[in-house]
Amino acid sequence: MELDRRLLLAHCAAHALSMAAGLLAVVPMALSGSAFKGRCALFSSGYWTTEDRGEVTGRQGDVSYLVVRQWGPPAACQLATFVGIFTVLYGAAQGWRSLFYLHGRHDDTLFSSFLTVLLSVCVLFLSGGASVILSLGLVSWCDTVTDHNRQPYSCAESQSVPLYLDVNTSSFYTELSVAQAALWAVTALWLAQSILAFLRLYHSHSQHLRRPCRPREKELLLEHSLSDAGSPTPPHPPATPTISA
Template identity: 85%
Template sequence: MELDRRLLMAHCAAHALSIVAGLLVVVPMALNGSAFKGLRCALFSTGYWSTENRPELTGQPGDASHLVVQHWGPLASCQFATFVGIFTVLYGAAQGWRSLFYLHGRHDDTLFSSFLTVLLSMCVFFLSGGASVILSLGLASWCDTVTDDNTRPYSCAESESVPLYLDVDTSSFYTELSLAQASLWCVTALWLAQSILAFLRLYHSHSQHISGPCLPREKELLLGYSQSDSGSLSPPHPSATPTILV
């Protein structure tokens, strides 16, 4: 199996995995956005716990603790992660189809197209890395708010079953955001792998482009050199034998 074919197969597998990882980012973020009514983002939200008598929240008389959100996180924090996931799915599907087409046709991209693929892969790698950091930091900030800086008798994952008395559905926020977080880091790792594979394909295409036109000329030069050597080593013609005078 040739090197370019192995690279194409590896790149095609990376695109297939990126589609799956991208869907595991988009679906949980979409469910979380629906639970938060599409107008609020839990990432980087700040608030505090308050204990007061509010029967309209708890439905029963007496003091009860409830979470008071001072500032909801910016929507761009959630939308950015969703955008990276959607782009990964679409780009992975398009490039995966192209890789299969090249495998069937037994040829690869041009030098310019390979260079653009490397450039785009590197850019999206940094974008997905930034989105992963934002999602991780935002989830950690929201968990600190929910657990009151880990002073509550439950963890962030267990807080899904704790009534927060907010006007949004928080019954599965940790499952959705943690799944999106893990999947987004996988997307980042896959974009790094795709960048490396794209660079190797560019290097291979460049090597083929450089060596392709030179090989016939080198072959001609070697053939001409061998013919000249064989001509110089051929025995002299009988008529050219010198006559010895006595």
């Protein structure tokens, strides 16, 4: 297929940006999983209680602390991590292919372009679902931490508040917020990649329709010329003798 350099360059840039956004989603999720000892904070449920924990805190008097009734499902965090990792790996592979096509001055076949569109649309819906899950899960965890806004601090400020859990909560909001923004950026880039893949498919389809016509016309003209050259010339009829009177 003939190469459309503008579409290919735009697609290559989208792959590079998606790799960066995917890394920004994977790294904070990995840090959050390490801080929470493999548990998922998204959609976790719990309640605040007050009791005398002087032997633990070293302070006299009643202390309010958070009790996690149930941690969130691991799949909620694993889905966001999977989308980020897949985006990084796919962006690296497709970016290399785009550079190879730019160097070789050709593009994907029609079937390969169709598969790229199909895969891009599927991952677009997957990343969109992961973004929604991450956003709703963070809201649910913030409601638990702030006791549905009954505590005198916000969710971001609760990072510096001791929750007296057996996990490290000193940067959970920063990590999950960065992962949330990066995952929505990944979704937007998958939308751009889907549009670019469709445009490349349309370009390949147009080239596929125009390309076979020219060789076929040349073949018909060649066959016609060969048939004219190879056909024997019909003999002229003998001249009728004339009888003079």
